[in-house]
Amino acid sequence: MRTAPLALVSLALAACGGSANPPANPLDPNAPTWHADVAPIVSRSCAGCHVEGAIGGFPLITFDDARTIANPIRDSVQSRRMPPWGADNDCNTYENNRALTQDEVDTIVAWVDGGAQEGDPADSPGPVAPLTPPTLDRVDLSLSLAEPYTPQASPDDYRCFLMEWPYEERVWVTGYEVVPDNAAIVHHVIPFLIDPDDAEEYRALDAADAGPGYPCYGGPGGDIETLINTRWLGSWAPGGGARTMPEGYGVRVKPGSLIAVQLHYYSLTTPGPDQTQVNLRISETELGWADVQPWTEVAWVLGLGMEIPANTDDVTHVFEYTEEDSPFTLHDLALHMHTMGQSGEMRVIRQNGDEECLVSVPRWDFNWQTAYALAEPVTVNPGDTVRLTCTWDNPTDDDAAWGEGTGDEMCLGITLLTSDD
Ligand code: HEC
Structure with a gap:
């Protein structure tokens, strides 16, 4: 025909x-x-x-x-x-x-x-099922937007929603999954874990903005410290599916905590309402230490040493951390830059000089911030160095440095790690 x-x-x-x-x-x-x-x-x-x-x-x-x-x-x-x-x-x-x-x-x-x-x-060789992301084998807690939210900005709307933590004792999160409600517009989801000591501050942010949630480009708190100091439960992008912690480990959550779920909505047309849900698997029995750990140079966060000059391509900054005390094991890695980001990578440099590539993203795409799950977890021993490298192009007439705004930049590695010490 x-x-x-x-x-x-x-x-x-x-x-x-x-x-x-x-x-x-x-x-x-x-x-x-x-x-x-x-x-x-x-x-x-x-x-x-x-x-x-x-x-x-x-x-x-x-x-x-x-x-x-x-x-x-x-x-x-x-x-x-x-x-x-x-x-x-x-x-x-x-x-x-x-x-x-x-x-x-x-x-x-x-x-x-x-x-x-x-x-x-x-x-035809017969029907082939789509690659479907993994699901949780058990859901102990479902957190959801209290009411549907309709994005106000197009194409991008970043918004955080606070969710109450119901447990009255310490518990361990051993897995999470995101169930997007309006799947056509939910582009990424990051559940942040808010410490009980900070809960009031976050409630105030929420109260200060009309409608459900509050705007939160970058971190959950609208200022620089919160992005680094706030623990993540994980991160999700379309196609991502459930993530379970390595057997025997969990992310410890104190009673009185809050979950601030950051949603990035992306829509070229008029978006409809969304009421996305986060499902968690919980252990009430004490488990080994798992944490979603951000890596970056503290000086950068304070505005020193991560300059990206105006009208300059291929600006690279490197952060290195040498472990001195106790081994830990890396399971998942993600990178985070803003829109000037071009490429990034994380490596381990062993004490004897051998290098192992952990993750390398040669063409950074702000819209696809996925966590990459190592098929074989990598243990970092005392004396080993973790190196994070970010490269940017700055086509604008303004110098860029660390910050939360659209014209600012960041360089973070985000890893799921476990430790037995
Ligand atoms: C994980 C979800 C996902 C998968 C899997 C996926 N796409 Fe896409 N695709 C998108 C999204 C979202 C867009 C809209 C643009 C964007 O966000 O990058 C898109 C846009 C496109 C476009 C138009 C824009 C462009 O970048 O060219 C084409 C063509 C396309 N996809 C083809 C494919 C093909 C072919 C495959 C399989 C080999 C595929 N997609 C798999 C999510 C996906």
Whole structure:
């Protein structure tokens, strides 16, 4: 069906003697086809987000869905923008890796370049389920926005919502999952753990802003210290799924704490209301120490030494921390910069000089701040150094430095770590 019109187009072009170039996508009889080769890849790696009502914004299910945007699909996989996966898989191996293999990229590219042919449904290897993120095996506490919130700003609205902590004894959080309500607009979620001593301050922030929650670009408290000093329970972006702590460990939460859930809403059209929920798995029995630990140079936070001069590219700053006392083990890593960020990485430099890459994000994308889960946790021993590197381009006429605003920058590594001491 598709063959005839394309062939006619090329005949027509040849007839008017116009183009010496072949048509953009000539039909290649040996090229991969939708049913035989491409649909299985797209069903597994794209359809989870590209389905009606999900974050991807447009469906990518049927041949017609894909055919009409074949060129953008090719570009998105070739450039590795899609599926969103920022980590360089040569650096380390990740449990939650969702990148396409090079073979899969090549197949999609060859399909588009060969005329984006449908092929024969009989050649389909059968239905392939979308990569679905893991879920919690047990939910002990569900925290949810007290009332639905409709984003006020477009395309980006950053807002924090306070949630009461109901336990009257110390407990340990052993897993969390985010259940986005309006999945089309929820772009990232970070549950922050507010210490009982700070609870009043946060309640005041909430009270000072009309409607549910309060604006919170960057950290949960609207000032610089809170981002560094506030513990995270984790972080979630679309496709992320549940995260469970390593067996025998949990994040300790004191009674009287609050959870400040930061939501980044992203919408190009008028967004509808959202009432996202965070589910937690709790242990009331004492567990080993797990913590979501931010890494950065304290001086930077105080405004020293992280200058990013105006109109300058490739500005790099490095923070190193050498452990002196006790070993700890790294499980998950995420990076955080703002929109001038270009690339970042974390490494361990062993006492003997050997280096191990933990995470490297070669093309920083502010909109996709995922935690990368190491397939093999890495233990850092006394004498080892953790090195964090961030690189920015500053195209503006203003110098940039650490800060919360859109024109300011940050350089953070965020790790889930456990320790037995
Ligand atoms: C984890 C969710 C997710 C997955 C998986 C995903 N996408 Fe997307 N996609 C998005 C979102 C969200 C956007 C909107 C732009 C953005 O936020 O980057 C998008 C935009 C796009 C666009 C248009 C903009 C662009 O960057 O080119 C194309 C084409 C696309 N996706 C193709 C794909 C293909 C092909 C796959 C599978 C190989 C895929 N996507 C997998 C979430 C996803």
